[in-house]
Amino acid sequence: MTFKDYFKKYPNEEGYFGEYGGSFIPPTLEEEMKRINEAYYSISKSHEFISELRSIRKHFQGRPTPVYYCNRLSEKYGGRIYLKREDLNHSGAHKLNHCMGEALLAKYMGKKKLIAETGAGQHGVALATAAAYFGLECEIHMGEVDIAKEHPNVMRMKILGATVVPVTHGLKTLKEAVDSAFQAYLKDPINTIYCIGSVVGPHPFPMMVREFQRVVGIEARDQYQEMTGELPDNIVACVGGGSNAMGIFSAFLDDKDIKLHGVEPAGRGIDKEGEHAATLTLGSPGVIHGFKCYMLQDKTGEPAPVYSVASGLDYPGVGPEHSMLKDLERAEYHHIDDNECIDAFFELSRLEGIIPALESAHAIAYAIKLAKANPKQSILVNLSGRGDKDLDFVVDTYGLPEDREA
Amino acid sequence: MNRIDNLFQNKKQDILSIYFPAGYPNLNDTVPNLELLQTAGVDMVEIGIPFSDPLADGSAIQAAAKQSLDNGMKLRLLFEQLKDARQTVSMPLILMGYWNTIYRYGVDQFLKDCKKIGIDGLIIPDLPLEEFEAHYKSDFEEYGIYNVLLACPETDEVRFQKLITATQGFLYLVSSSATTGGSVKLDEEHKAYFNRIKKIETPSLIGFGINNKESFNYACQYANGAIVGTAFIKALKKNKAKDFIKKIK
Numbered sequence: 001m002t003f004k005d006y007f008k009k010y011p012n013e014e015g016y017f018g019e020y021g022g023s024f025i026p027p028t029l030e031e032e033m034k035r036i037n038e039a040y041y042s043i044s045k046s047h048e049f050i051s052e053l054r055s056i057r058k059h060f061q062g063r064p065t066p067v068y069y070c071n072r073l074s075e076k077y078g079g080r081i082y083l084k085r086e087d088l089n090h091s092g093a094h095k096l097n098h099c100m101g102e103a104l105l106a107k108y109m110g111k112k113k114l115i116a117e118t119g120a121g122q123h124g125v126a127l128a129t130a131a132a133y134f135g136l137e138c139e140i141h142m143g144e145v146d147i148a149k150e151h152p153n154v155m156r157m158k159i160l161g162a163t164v165v166p167v168t169h170g171l172k173t174l175k176e177a178v179d180s181a182f183q184a185y186l187k188d189p190i191n192t193i194y195c196i197g198s199v200v201g202p203h204p205f206p207m208m209v210r211e212f213q214r215v216v217g218i219e220a221r222d223q224y225q226e227m228t229g230e231l232p233d234n235i236v237a238c239v240g241g242g243s244n245a246m247g248i249f250s251a252f253l254d255d256k257d258i259k260l261h262g263v264e265p266a267g268r269g270i271d272k273e274g275e276h277a278a279t280l281t282l283g284s285p286g287v288i289h290g291f292k293c294y295m296l297q298d299k300t301g302e303p304a305p306v307y308s309v310a311s312g313l314d315y316p317g318v319g320p321e322h323s324m325l326k327d328l329e330r331a332e333y334h335h336i337d338d339n340e341c342i343d344a345f346f347e348l349s350r351l352e353g354i355i356p357a358l359e360s361a362h363a364i365a366y367a368i369k370l371a372k373a374n375p376k377q378s379i380l381v382n383l384s385g386r387g388d389k390d391l392d393f394v395v396d397t398y399g400l401p402e403d404r405e406a
Numbered sequence: 407m408n409r410i411d412n413l414f415q416n417k418k419q420d421i422l423s424i425y426f427p428a429g430y431p432n433l434n435d436t437v438p439n440l441e442l443l444q445t446a447g448v449d450m451v452e453i454g455i456p457f458s459d460p461l462a463d464g465s466a467i468q469a470a471a472k473q474s475l476d477n478g479m480k481l482r483l484l485f486e487q488l489k490d491a492r493q494t495v496s497m498p499l500i501l502m503g504y505w506n507t508i509y510r511y512g513v514d515q516f517l518k519d520c521k522k523i524g525i526d527g528l529i530i531p532d533l534p535l536e537e538f539e540a541h542y543k544s545d546f547e548e549y550g551i552y553n554v555l556l557a558c559p560e561t562d563e564v565r566f567q568k569l570i571t572a573t574q575g576f577l578y579l580v581s582s583s584a585t586t587g588g589s590v591k592l593d594e595e596h597k598a599y600f601n602r603i604k605k606i607e608t609p610s611l612i613g614f615g616i617n618n619k620e621s622f623n624y625a626c627q628y629a630n631g632a633i634v635g636t637a638f639i640k641a642l643k644k645n646k647a648k649d650f651i652k653k654i655k
Contacts, residue, residue, distance in 0.1 A: 014536065024505055026462035026531040028580060031560040169472070170458065179459050179468075186461075189560075287506040288459060290532065300480045301510030302458050 001328060003254035010321070015203020015291075018327065021320030023202040025290040032189040035109075037204040043108045044101070044211075056100050057215065060133065061090040065216075067223040067380070072351040079371030080378040082232065083354070084220040084248060086385065093357065093385030094216055094244045095126035095197065101212035102195040103130035113137040113192040115185050117177035119146055119240070120312035120359060121153025122385050123197030128162035130195075138162040139192075141181040143172040146311045153389045171305055174240075174315045178289050198241025199319035202290030206320050210246045216382065217251025224380055232380040234370060236261045238362040239280065239333065240313035242322045244384035249331060259332065262322060263366040265308030266335035274305035279318040280326050280333040288317040294326065309338040310358035312385075340365040345387065345394060346401050357385030358394070409498035409526045410552055410575035413449055414609040414630060421631025422447075422622070422655060423611055424638050425502065427454035427470045428487070429479030431643055436487045439642070440495045446651040448497065452529060452633065453488075455481055455503030462531040466636045470643075481511050485519045492524040500554065502529040513542060517549040527552035527575045535572055546574075554578050559599040566602070576609035579629060600628040619654050 118124030131138035
């Protein structure tokens with residue numbers, strides 16, 4: 001298929017990317033999704049909205065974020081590895097790109113409160129930041145397990161004035177946080193808006209979040225070309241729900257020769273159920289949280305338990321657009337396990353002076369593999385977030401590399 | 407004739423429909439619960455197929471679904487339990503569940519098993535009407551299984567009219583725009599919604615927020631009857647199911 005008019009055709013009016021996506025929601029949510037969809041098309045395409053968002057991106061978020069060439073990493077492993085530095089986006093991850101967009105839309109719609117789930121806390125922090133900027137209330141739902149693991153982000157959300165609601169059912173991680181946030185949203189859909197944290201959920205969320213994240217790819221493409229005079233051979237991004245990956249992939253879809261690599265968490269091993277979240281690698285089509293996608297599930301259709309060292313990646317579903325890109329073979333999806341991720345975390349820190357988020361470290365780990373196998377190729381990695389939130393957890397759990405070797 | 411049509415033809419008001427999750431509170435309680443409800447004079451029952459991420463349900467039903475899943479309840483097992491239920495249970499039976507459970511089971515096989523057991527209708531809150539009509543309507547018709555649709559106060563007039571025509575058996579009216587387990591509100595906004603319901607000819611039941619005789623009677627002024635879920639589950643948990651039905655009827 002051609003990707004020429006891609007953004008006009010995908011998703012279609014009902015929110016489908018091929019057979020994935022759509023809107024599998026109770027009627028209590030149906031009307032509100034329709035309203036958000038209409039508001040998105042009427043408001044977010046207005047000159048006023050675009051100007052305000054562009055100004056926010058420049059003056060508040062500090063965009064454009066740079067593209068950076070990894071000298072020592074490339075020297076050690078071969079290839080030419082470049083990073084799109086979304087870790088330098090205000091609040092430390094790409095998540096603020098769609099949060100500012102969603103919050104601005106909420107403001108235009110007259111909403112009073114933003115509700116969302118968060119896994120690693122990156123989306124929660126970004127939304128709390130956006131809420132503070134616009135003077136809106138903010139309520140973040142987060143699994144108890146993640147609250148314990150991501151203490152710095154919990155503190156940041158609270159300092160920014162958000163209410164953090166601990167989620168205590170099930171595995172107490174991302175999926176349960178989504179359930180809980182939906183519940184809270186359903187109680188008052190008129191005054192609140194659910195700002196979902198990735199390219200997931202019922203239509204129009206996967207489309208909206210992608211559109212707000214496209215800035216990553218648009219910038220990176222220009223910057224890379226300006227730096228090198230050409231386009232990269234490979235694009236690499238980690239995939240939980242898939243927002244940062246869609247952000248960067250979107251600018252290269254129509255360049256058939258550029259390989260798009262999504263990297264999923266293999267956790268403690270993809271051969272063990274419940275020990276990974278390699279949804280596109282091992283999942284099958286299903287419906288979760290209001291949309292159709294590849295999904296890790298058991299024989300009866302119950303979402304399977306998932307795990308990753310990176311709290312932002314352990315989700316049993318995945319963006320519908322990624323599900324379609326996999327079937328079309330336009331993007332390839334790989335997996336990296338916890339140990340490879342931790343190694344890459346330290347490797348990038350020590351070779352480049354950049355501490356990546358554990359989520360992004362999955363992308364770095366795969367880029368290293370790719371560079372070793374293809375020393376003549378260039379690789380552009382979306383470094384979706386910084387690792388400050390993970391420091392205590394990594395050091396307490398894994399120790400420093402020198403301690404591990406001892 | 408479908409038992410649901412039969413019910414609404416023979417009884418125009420005060421229809422009491424009860425919801426409870428399969429395999430709750432104990433795994434093998436499904437059929438005993440049905441028999442208890444039939445003896446107590448309940449008109450119709452909705453059996454919930456437990457799912458771990460039920461978007462339309464409040465915390466009480468979520469917790470009950472969780473317990474039912476933990477008890478080991480699965481769709482396959484539910485069909486097994488219901489195999490001979492029709493020997494003792496004659497009231498209309500509806501299964502309520504989320505789409506992924508059914509999709510994963512295989513829609514055709516699911517409908518076939520429903521028919522074999524004598525299920526009359528389905529309530530699938532997260533299956534949109536458009537998706538149903540485009541892909542599954544003819545299968546449902548082939549097996550004679552009704553797809554009962556839901557409407558809520560926010561449903562606009564155009565959509566409401568569409569639902570009235572498209573629903574099969576009756577229209578399930580959500581009384582407040584929230585998840586299950588709240589309480590029915592008697593404010594002006596809801597009066598307008600309920601008055602809209604009163605005018606329609608399609609049989610209708612009010613669900614969500616009916617928890618005692620007072621709210622049941624209130625709902626019955628506007629619709630042909632009401633559905634009680636959360637409040638009944640609480641009674642089941644306390645082993646007071648019979649008393650509860652007696653009080654509400």
